[in-house]
Amino acid sequence: xxxxxxxxxxAITGIEDNMTLMLGGFGLCGIPENCITALVEAGVxxxxxxxxNAGVDDFGLGLLLQKKQIRKMVSSYVGENDxxxxxxxxGELEVDLIPQGSLxxxxxxxxxxxxxxxxxxxxxxxxxxGKEVREFNGKPHILEExxxxxxxxxxxxxxxxxxxxxxxxxxxxxxxxxxxAGKITIAEVEEIVEPGELDPNFIHTPGVFVQRIFQGxxxxxxxxxxxxxxxxx
Amino acid sequence: xxxxxxxxxxAITGIEDNMTLMLGGFGLCGIPENCITALVEAGVxxxxxxxxNAGVDDFGLGLLLQKKQIRKMVSSYVGENDxxxxxxxxGELEVDLIPQGSLxxxxxxxxxxxxxxxxxxxxxxxxxxGKEVREFNGKPHILEExxxxxxxxxxxxxxxxxxxxxxxxxxxxxxxxxxxAGKITIAEVEEIVEPGELDPNFIHTPGVFVQRIFQGxxxxxxxxxxxxxxxxx
Amino acid sequence: MLxxxxxxxxxxxxLRDGWYVNLGIGIPTLVANYVPEGIKVIFQSENGIxxxxxxxxxxxxxxxxxxxxxxxxxxxxGGSIFDSVTSxxxxxxxxxxxxxxxxxEVADNGxxxxxKIPGKMVKGMGGAMDLVASADNIVVAMMHTxxxxxxxxxxxxxxxxxxxxCVSRVVTNLAVMDICPDGFKLLERAPGVSVDEIKAxxxxxxxxxxxxxxxxx
Amino acid sequence: MLxxxxxxxxxxxxLRDGWYVNLGIGIPTLVANYVPEGIKVIFQSENGIxxxxxxxxxxxxxxxxxxxxxxxxxxxxGGSIFDSVTSxxxxxxxxxxxxxxxxxEVADNGxxxxxKIPGKMVKGMGGAMDLVASADNIVVAMMHTxxxxxxxxxxxxxxxxxxxxCVSRVVTNLAVMDICPDGFKLLERAPGVSVDEIKAxxxxxxxxxxxxxxxxx
Numbered sequence: 001x002x003x004x005x006x007x008x009x010x011a012i013t014g015i016e017d018n019m020t021l022m023l024g025g026f027g028l029c030g031i032p033e034n035c036i037t038a039l040v041e042a043g044v045x046x047x048x049x050x051x052x053n054a055g056v057d058d059f060g061l062g063l064l065l066q067k068k069q070i071r072k073m074v075s076s077y078v079g080e081n082d083x084x085x086x087x088x089x090x091g092e093l094e095v096d097l098i099p100q101g102s103l104x105x106x107x108x109x110x111x112x113x114x115x116x117x118x119x120x121x122x123x124x125x126x127x128x129x130g131k132e133v134r135e136f137n138g139k140p141h142i143l144e145e146x147x148x149x150x151x152x153x154x155x156x157x158x159x160x161x162x163x164x165x166x167x168x169x170x171x172x173x174x175x176x177x178x179x180x181a182g183k184i185t186i187a188e189v190e191e192i193v194e195p196g197e198l199d200p201n202f203i204h205t206p207g208v209f210v211q212r213i214f215q216g217x218x219x220x221x222x223x224x225x226x227x228x229x230x231x232x233x
Numbered sequence: 234x235x236x237x238x239x240x241x242x243x244a245i246t247g248i249e250d251n252m253t254l255m256l257g258g259f260g261l262c263g264i265p266e267n268c269i270t271a272l273v274e275a276g277v278x279x280x281x282x283x284x285x286n287a288g289v290d291d292f293g294l295g296l297l298l299q300k301k302q303i304r305k306m307v308s309s310y311v312g313e314n315d316x317x318x319x320x321x322x323x324g325e326l327e328v329d330l331i332p333q334g335s336l337x338x339x340x341x342x343x344x345x346x347x348x349x350x351x352x353x354x355x356x357x358x359x360x361x362x363g364k365e366v367r368e369f370n371g372k373p374h375i376l377e378e379x380x381x382x383x384x385x386x387x388x389x390x391x392x393x394x395x396x397x398x399x400x401x402x403x404x405x406x407x408x409x410x411x412x413x414a415g416k417i418t419i420a421e422v423e424e425i426v427e428p429g430e431l432d433p434n435f436i437h438t439p440g441v442f443v444q445r446i447f448q449g450x451x452x453x454x455x456x457x458x459x460x461x462x463x464x465x466x
Numbered sequence: 467m468l469x470x471x472x473x474x475x476x477x478x479x480x481l482r483d484g485w486y487v488n489l490g491i492g493i494p495t496l497v498a499n500y501v502p503e504g505i506k507v508i509f510q511s512e513n514g515i516x517x518x519x520x521x522x523x524x525x526x527x528x529x530x531x532x533x534x535x536x537x538x539x540x541x542x543x544g545g546s547i548f549d550s551v552t553s554x555x556x557x558x559x560x561x562x563x564x565x566x567x568x569x570x571e572v573a574d575n576g577x578x579x580x581x582k583i584p585g586k587m588v589k590g591m592g593g594a595m596d597l598v599a600s601a602d603n604i605v606v607a608m609m610h611t612x613x614x615x616x617x618x619x620x621x622x623x624x625x626x627x628x629x630x631x632c633v634s635r636v637v638t639n640l641a642v643m644d645i646c647p648d649g650f651k652l653l654e655r656a657p658g659v660s661v662d663e664i665k666a667x668x669x670x671x672x673x674x675x676x677x678x679x680x681x682x683x
Numbered sequence: 684m685l686x687x688x689x690x691x692x693x694x695x696x697x698l699r700d701g702w703y704v705n706l707g708i709g710i711p712t713l714v715a716n717y718v719p720e721g722i723k724v725i726f727q728s729e730n731g732i733x734x735x736x737x738x739x740x741x742x743x744x745x746x747x748x749x750x751x752x753x754x755x756x757x758x759x760x761g762g763s764i765f766d767s768v769t770s771x772x773x774x775x776x777x778x779x780x781x782x783x784x785x786x787x788e789v790a791d792n793g794x795x796x797x798x799k800i801p802g803k804m805v806k807g808m809g810g811a812m813d814l815v816a817s818a819d820n821i822v823v824a825m826m827h828t829x830x831x832x833x834x835x836x837x838x839x840x841x842x843x844x845x846x847x848x849c850v851s852r853v854v855t856n857l858a859v860m861d862i863c864p865d866g867f868k869l870l871e872r873a874p875g876v877s878v879d880e881i882k883a884x885x886x887x888x889x890x891x892x893x894x895x896x897x898x899x900x
Contacts, residue, residue, distance in 0.1 A: 001701045001723040026513045026550070027536040029529060052550070079589035089587070097588065100512065101554025101596030105347070108551045113775025113817055114338070115369030117350035119558065120599040124577075124630030127595060136348030136378070145369070157530075162725070162734075162761040169434060169547055170514045171530035176549045180776060196760030201402060202435040204549075206733050206763040208703050208725070208778045221529035227537040228524040234484045234506040259730045259767070260753040262746060285767070312806035322804070330805065333729065334771025334813030341768045346558025346600055352775065353816040357794075357847030360812060390747075395508070395517075395544040402764055403731045404747035409766045413559060429543025437766075439516050439546040441486050441508070441561045454746035460754040461741040 003207070004161040004192065005214045008038035011186045015039065015151055018046040018071070022107060022147070022178040023061065024154040027053050027224050030171030031060050032155040034188045034216035040067055050074040050147055052103060052174050054084050059222050068092065074147070076100035080224070099127060102144050104177055109146035111180025111209065116145045152182025155216075156205065159189040160196075163210030164203045172204060179209045188216040236440070237394040237425065238447045241271035244419045248272065248384055251279035251304070255340060255380070255411040256294065257387040260286050260313075260457050263404030264293050265388040267421045267449035273300055283307040283380055285336060285407050287317050292455050301325065307380070309333035313457070332360060335377050337410050342379035344413025344442065349378045385415025388449075389438065392422040393429075396443030397436045405437060412438045421449040468639045468656045468681065473607050475500045475683040476654075477566055477637050480605055481507050488512065488557065488597060490567030491535045493607040497566055508545075510562055512593040514553050517545020534593065554593070558600045565601035567594060569608045569633075571623045574649035574670030576633040578606065579625035591628060598629030610638035610667045617669035619643070619650060640664050642681060648673050654681045685856045685873045685898065690824050692717045692900040693854050693871075694783055697822055698724050705729065705774065705814060707784030708752045710824040714783055725762075727779055729810040731770050734762020751810065771810070775817045782818035784811060786825045786850075788840045791866035791887030793850040795823065796842035808845060815846030827855035827884045834886035836860075836867060857881050859898060865890055871898045 005011050012035055015021070025031030039047075040063050047070050054073050055062035064070050065083050072094040078084055087093035098106070099121040109117060118141035122128050132143040154175040156165035165187055167175055179185050187205075192215040238244050245268055248254070258264030272280075273296050280303050287306050288295035297303050298316050305327040311317055320326035331339070332354040342350055351374035355361050365376040387408040389398035398420055400408055412418050420438075425448040468476065474496035481487065481497075483505045489495050501507055509518040511533040518533055519540035527538040541547070556562060571579040578598055581591040598604060611617055619636065636643045641664045642654040649671025655664055655678050665672055685693065691713035698704065698718055705727045706712050718724055726735040728750040735750055736757035744755040758764070773779060786797040795815055798808040815821060828834055836853065853860045858881045859871040866888025872881055872895050882889055 001725065026534075027532065029513075029532045029536070075590060077590035077592040085587050095588075097590045099591055099595035099599075100550070100593035101558060104550035104554055105345075108772075109350075111776045111778075112338075112772035113777060114350050114352060115372075115374055116367075117342075117347050119347060119596075121558070121596040123599060125595060125627045127591075134349075139348075141348055160761060164761065164763055167434075167549075169528065169530040169541070170511070170532060172547060172549045173513050174550045177551045180772065180778075194760075198763075200734070200758050200762045201400075201764050203763040203765075206765055206769070206773070207761070208727070208733055208773055223527060223529045223532070223538060225532070225535065225537040226527055227521040227539070228527060229521045231523050234508065259751075260749065262730075262749045262753070308807060310807035310809040312804075318804050328805075330807045332808055332812035332816075333767070333810035334775060337767035337771055341555075344559045344561075345555035346560060352813075354775070354813040356816060358812060358844045360808070393544060397544065397546055400766075402745065402747040402758070403728070403749060405764060405766045406730050407767045410768045413555065413561075427543075431546075433517070433541050433545045433547050436546040436548075439548055439552070439556070440544070441510070441516055441556055456744060456746045456749070456755055457753040458749070458755065459744055460738040460756070461744060462738045464740050 002161050003163045003211060003213050005212050007214055008034040008188065011035060011212045011214050012038050012042060015044055017044050019150040020048040022149040022152040022181055023049055023051040024175035024178045025051065026173035028060050028222050030155050030173050030175055032153045032188050033219055035153045035186060036060065036063055039064060045069045046071045048072040048074065050149060052076050052100060054078045054081050056080050057083050072096065074098060076103050104174060106144055106147040107181045108177040110148045111177065114146060116143055119144055147181065149182050152178040152185040154179045154185065154187050156187050156189045158191045158193050158198065159187055159213050160193050160198060161213065162195050163187065163207030163213055164198050165205035165210065166198060167204050176205050179205045184211045185209055187213045189213060190219060191215060235394050236396045236444060236446050238445050240447055241267040241421065244268060244445050244447050245271050245275060248277055250277050252383040253281040255382040255385040255414055256282055256284040257408035257411050258284065259406035261293050261455050263388050263406050263408055265386045265421050266452055268386045268419060269293065269296055272297060278302045279304045281305040281307065283382060285309050285333060287311045287314055289313050290316050305329065307331060309336050337407060339377055339380040340414045341410040343381045344410065347379060349376055352377055380414065382415050385411040385418040387412045387418065387420050389420050389422045391424045391426050391431060392420055392446050393426050393431060394446065395428050396420065396440030396446055397431050398438035398443065399431060400437050409438050412442045417444045418442055420446045422446060423452060424448060467659055471496060472683055473637050473639060476642065476681050477605055477607055478502060480564060481505055485563040486510055486561065487564045488562050492568045494566035494568060510556065512553050512557065514548050514550060515541060515545065517542040554596050557596055560600055560602055562601060563603060565597050565604045566607055567597065569606045571618050571620055571625050572606055572633055572636055573620050573623045576631040576645040577623050578628050578633050579623040580628050582626045594628050598632045604633050605635045605637060606633050607637055610640040617667055619668045619670050621670045640667055646673065652678055654679055656681050684876055688713060689900055690854050690856060693859065693898050694822055694824055695719060697781060698722055702780040703727055703778065704781045705779050709785045711783040711785060727773065729770050729774065731765050731767060732758060732762065734759040771813050774813055777817055777819055779818060780820060782814050782821045783824055784814065786823045788835050788837055788842050789823055789850055789853055790837050790840045793848040793862040794840050795845050795850050796840040797845050799843045811845050815849045821850050822852045822854060823850050824854055827857040834884055836885045836887050838887045857884055863890065869895055871896055873898050
């Protein structure tokens with residue numbers, strides 16, 4: 001039982017053209033920086049990327065967009081990215097927009113063996129087009145199906161070679177649900193620790209969901225909106 | 234913002250005859266001992282209790298069964314209880330048996346605003362009677378609906394007056410899902426700590442799900458199957 | 467007439483002690499600055515925070531600690547962090563007592579449009595559709611009219627909807643209105659604004675009953 | 684003929700390095716004692732444990748640390764604790780590579796009955812229905828016949844079903860069999876047991892092809 005691999009290049013072995021990937025993160029927070037770089041280097045194309053956002057022009061998934069490696073984005077919000085806008089308007093890039101809560105729940109459902117569920121989100125909007133509508137407790141809901149991915153790529157704070165993960169702060173976001181949903185799940189972490197160092201009672205992602213893990217390097221952790229207050233003196 | 238109440242008697246205020254309760258725990262592990270005792274003292278009857286198990290004759294929910302306070306049990310496994318068996322065979326007690334995973338997921342769904350979901354569990358068995366069957370990915374699933382409760386009563390290890398909770402070991406079990414699903418959720422804890430003492434990054438049940446909390450006392454924490462090994466000497 | 471801060475201050479009067487509150491981007495974010503004295507509310511950020519605090523002191527920013535607007539933030543004592551699934555379980559499960567968000571249009575039946583303008587770059591709905599579909603108590607913060615002076619309070623939304631019959635109350639630069647079976651019900655008018663001015667700026671049905679008090683902020 | 688320990692030892696040969704394994708109550712629990720040398724498997728207990736270890740030393744029992752059989756247990760380094768929802772997400776989501784459980788009856792199409800006997804006190808299905816409905820790889824540990832000598836490997840189950848067409852392999856005191864489109868396929872026979880004895884004890888369709896080796900444990 002050793003899921004440890006050397007680096008991002010080793011971790012992404014088997015990711016091929018036209019596959020579907022899930023990538024954790026919210027904005028630029030909690031994104032698998034090392035694996036994104038390795039995917040750029042590997043040059044795989046035609047990817048479908050399920051990710052809440054699409055990065056910015058020169059960071060995060062924006063790096064894959066620049067190289068036109070992404071055929072389709074499945075996201076809830078894709079602003080802050082000119083190249084994205086350009087490719088979408090020219091039709092080079094297909095975009096499937098999903099309400100954020102439904103996106104999270106559909107990833108989770110994919111990992112949890114729940115093929116479909118009803119949610120009120122999106123009822124009466126274009127999101128409901130073509131979807132079954134059913135009333136529960138007098139309120140209309142729409143049927144949403146689970147999402148699946150060939151590979152899920154998540155970023156955690158610490159992890160061990162059994163694949164157990166903990167996340168730091170809101171960098172957790174979509175990572176735990178996506179970790180559950182990948183046929184193969186790759187975790188990059190800031191620090192690899194020995195099995196037993198993580199308290200079993202406080203593990204965010206149990207190792208069963210993770211197939212490969214490595215310690216990343218050179219995390220930039222870019223901040224999109226640096227907002228601060230002044231110290232009262 | 235102060236959800237702290239004095240004790241179990243104060244915590245169960247408003248629980249009336251014929252209400253539906255969810256009670257956390259697996260076997261006798263992680264059950265709300267103090268609140269069960271208070272319910273016995275309060276003498277409320279006609280209760281529907283959603284709980285994975287039904288206690289033993291003289292502990293846990295068995296105490297409520299002895300006093301005939303329970304009209305219906307919704308559980309996955311109800312062995313180890315002679316009084317339960319007697320009441321069930323005479324028809325005094327109604328029993329709804331639900332696969333354990335579906336029970337957990339239905340409680341969670343109730344708390345998460347998911348009115349219904351599809352699961353493969355129980356397809357082709359009597360559990361599926363009267364339920365919609367639908368194929369997803371070539372496999373039949375049945376539609377299960379969310380469970381709701383007037384009150385959820387959970388047992389945690391530590392908590393603060395904002396209602397944040399952490400559990401100890403597998404005493405966690407059904408407690409987090411049920412905490413989400415109560416119209417009013419009562420948490421009894423072994424230790425009340427100050428807000429901020431629990432690391433925000435490692436809270437099992439965020440306070441938003443809890444309306445009342447108190448520090449319990451005299452926990453017996455009975456063990457059903459004391460299994461040990463001998464030290465090699 | 468209220469400015470953006472005035473709108474935020476008026477909405478802050480809706481807050482009640484012990485409430486969990488989700489504030490959208492824009493004017494709603496400002497509401498956090500005007501919580502009434504003696505009241506404690508807990509702010510939720512849908513990327514996974516309860517107990518969101520102020521911006522960090524300069525030099526203490528942490529890239530892992532951002533809010534749903536991608537701004538660096540802090541967590542208050544008693545706060546908690548959770549994943550996106552749990553965050554929207556809170557929202558969908560109606561555990562949040564107040565949701566404040568902006569809108570491009572609101573219809574007099576409570577429909578809201580705030581995510582998409584046909585022909586323009588669509589950035590996505592983010593968490594807005596989940597919020598409006600589930601929240602019990604939705605207050606919209608918006609300007610009463612657009613830059614051309616056209617009403618944004620309509621009989622029927624012209625833009626693609628975010629949610630249906632979901633808005634409880636609207637606070638604009640001109641007025642406070644509830645959504646009722648018969649349309650917008652005028653509750654309060656902005657200082658110096660007449661009922662006739664509000665009528666003129668409202669395309670949807672507007673019910674005016676009795677004396678309409680001025681907003682006090 | 685195998686005894687219960689023999690059945691457990693044979694099933695232990697199914698284990699592969701790195702597998703996550705859920706063991707039911709009874710004979711399946713014994714499998715944990717015979718994990719082959721050089722192989723590391725992680726045991727899941729559906730009440731919320733990965734990395735379940737041996738029973739605690741006397742005096743170190745902790746009421747909060749029990750397994751699905753309500754026995755006091757320990758957690759190994761690298762293990763983790765989670766709630767019931769997550770536990771069954773693992774099971775339903777097919778993250779567990781091997782499930783071993785007991786049965787009252789198995790049919791030659793893979794149906795299994797192991798939770799209810801009409802007329803007797805029904806204790807409930809616990810997690811068995813979730814396990815059998817989702818697991819890819821289900822090995823059943825059971826006696827080939829009941830106390831009266833009647834076969835428990837049937838054309839069709841007579842008891843209420845736990846799951847439909849789900850069993851992969853059956854290991855009994857007499858034989859190892861796979862479930863195939865044409866029924867039970869005999870793979871191995873217990874030491875000292877003839878193919879004819881197995882045929883006589885099997886009511887369901889039994890396929891016997893070529894030489895049938897003896898079980899080695």
